[in-house]
Amino acid sequence: MILILDFGSQYTQLIARRIREEKVYCEIYPGNKPLSEFSELNNLKGIILSGGYDSVYAKGAPHPDKKIWELGIPVLGICYGMQLIAELLGGKVSPSNKREFGLAEVSVNPKCELLKGLKNRETLWMSHGDKLSKLPKDFKITAKSPNSPYAAIENTKKNIYGVQFHPEVKHSVHGRKILQNFIFNICKEKQDWTMKSYISEEIKRVRAQVGKGKVLCALSGGVDSSVAAVLLHRAIGKNLFCVYVDHGLQKLGETERVRKVFGKTFGKNLFIVDAKKVFLGKLKGVTDPETKRKIIGHTFIEVFDKYAKQLKGINFLLQGTIYPDVIESVSIKGSKQPIKSHHNVGGLPAKMKMQLVEPLKFLFKDEVRVLGRELKIPNEIIDRQPFPGPGLAIRCLGEITDEKLRILKEADDIVTQEIIKAGLYEKIWQSFAIILPVKTVGVMGDARTYEHVIVLRAVNSVDAMTADWVKLPYDLLGTISSRIINEVKGANRVVYDISNKPPATIEWE
Missing domain, CATH: 3.40.50.880 (Class I glutamine amidotransferase (GATase) domain)
Known part of the structure; x- marks a missing residue:
């Protein structure tokens, strides 16, 4: 190499x-x-x-x-x-x-x-x-x-x-x-690194690491965890147990989608855990982005540790960590600060009981998609836009409350619906909504309102390391804004983020 x-x-x-x-x-x-x-x-x-x-x-x-x-x-x-x-x-x-x-x-x-x-x-x-x-x-x-x-x-x-x-x-x-x-x-290198060779080598590596052990998969339904799960399933079969943690920070209707799509693939080895109260309870009153990420990381492992004991004999944890997560979370030298701690990297406790299995750790996002197609994973999963490990926690700025999450989920769902309707979903890297911890004055009918601001964010990227904001059509922006303000109770203003990465990041936290 x-x-x-x-x-x-x-x-x-x-x-x-x-x-x-x-x-x-x-x-x-x-x-x-x-x-x-x-x-x-x-x-x-x-x-x-x-x-x-x-x-x-x-x-x-x-x-x-x-x-x-x-x-x-x-x-x-x-x-x-x-x-x-x-x-x-x-x-x-x-x-x-x-x-x-x-x-x-x-x-x-x-x-x-x-x-x-x-x-x-x-x-x-x-x-x-x-x-x-x-x-x-x-x-x-x-x-x-x-x-x-x-x-x-x-x-x-x-x-x-x-x-x-x-x-x-x-x-x-x-x-x-x-x-x-x-x-x-x-260097006299050869062009011998392909996804077929990667699959073959990674399966050998996983089998060598895991042996006859059992692996618990942190399945989120996103591209990374789905590809990682299918790859591990190919390597170790029924010794893979997929657990979907419903932490309340997913997109609208996500839990139902996961049950429908992955229930067919993993059958009885798919478990859905309702942990909404646990996560939201620990996030109550927390406003700092790094603290949010670390709380989610620690709580995630705690839930898995607890569930692993119930399943018995599990001592490995599968995560869909990808290369940009690792790069952005590591300081190059002592004086340089990491850009941010990622859910799969910076949020893990030092003395974790399970060993990590990370088959995508050295792949960029577009390479993960190529790997997924090589594994014959359906396009409805592979072509999904990336979704952050900490979920909507880092798109709900400031303190996370049930009310703010409801508003955000409904607004975000409208964004997705309209982007799909415009035929742009697969042409855009990520498009989503953010809720700000501020309220603004508005007028609806003859009444004064004082409600939340929703930010729209749409970016194009190849590997998540750099990104350009998307110049969405004005008519589409107008439709999204109108629907959010009219249909989402608690939001009265919509703004559009036109920042590139760098200097900004894709997510706001």
Whole structure:
């Protein structure tokens, strides 16, 4: 596989996406993680050092384990990664008099191995305030721009390469070719990572982990947990027990849908647990988003622990954790804060009685859908829009009450109905409603109202790591707004969120 060492760049996940698009497996780890903690060193074909937001010469700036230069494995540094190569191998990095952010015309040497097949001049994406001012020994220049005299460097004897620009972003016209050159020509990787091979390997891994043990599945009815459940069912059959926890934070009518769809698949091994009072009781008075997530995570495990004892002999817990959950929940270095703790990652107790089984842990969302189709899961499940693990708790801002949940569920159902009616449901990544902890004055008939604000959110994304707000038709927005205000008692105002991710997140909490 290819190992990506992350130094905090907003583009790191894009590097992984581009590599996997080439049917080559890769994983992302914190850039300063010691090599001794990697279990797959014997399988590495190449290492990529990502970009980052620090200056490599700054105090406390993250550096990779020095032993990576001794592995004899090809290394590619991108932006901050290239500056690390220079700084750590005898070169020098200095503040640039003119920062370079955006598209740049770069002169390249198309005869060198990394840039083979490119034109003499290429349009590439730059994002840096520092630049190389001195080359390390035995390195040569392979590209330059007006502001970056060392836009790309290489040491072919040691198989170390660096680029100041970002080949992984779509703005770099032939950036994909550069990554292909590194992966196939330099690292000698093969295009052998497919969903069929993933299923085969994961089934072997699960059987090795679980043996003849019994696994409890946290089935939510969403894409991730459904795919995970079907994959586990293929691996261990009747030793999988699917439990759907009705915590009261689902979409309108969700419990009935789960019973109808999955009752056929898992039969007597599907259990529906009514835990609404337990969850809402523990969430009473809680307003902080992180606290909500952790309460839900802990309560979720408590419910499963209790239920597992009733089923007897269960010591494994299946979760539909996916890669963006892991990436966003892990600090790349000590001073960097995680974006947010995910339900499947940050909310679990340290001394959990059951071992986790996470067959989707290294897959992006679109890859999970591909896996689901490979497993012959019905489109009505695979094509569903993503729904957060904590449910409507993170769309009900402020304190969660029965009244606010009712309003939110009814408003959200109207959003879904109208998006489907407009033929846009499968074309949009996520579309949903949010209820704010504020009320506004309105007029209905001749009476003054003082009721809740509903926010509409619709975004498009590929892997949930970045997202663009959707320009819904005005007529559709008008219809949704009119229906919510007229049909949902307790709401008198509707607004539309036009924020991208980044800087915003898809969910509001």
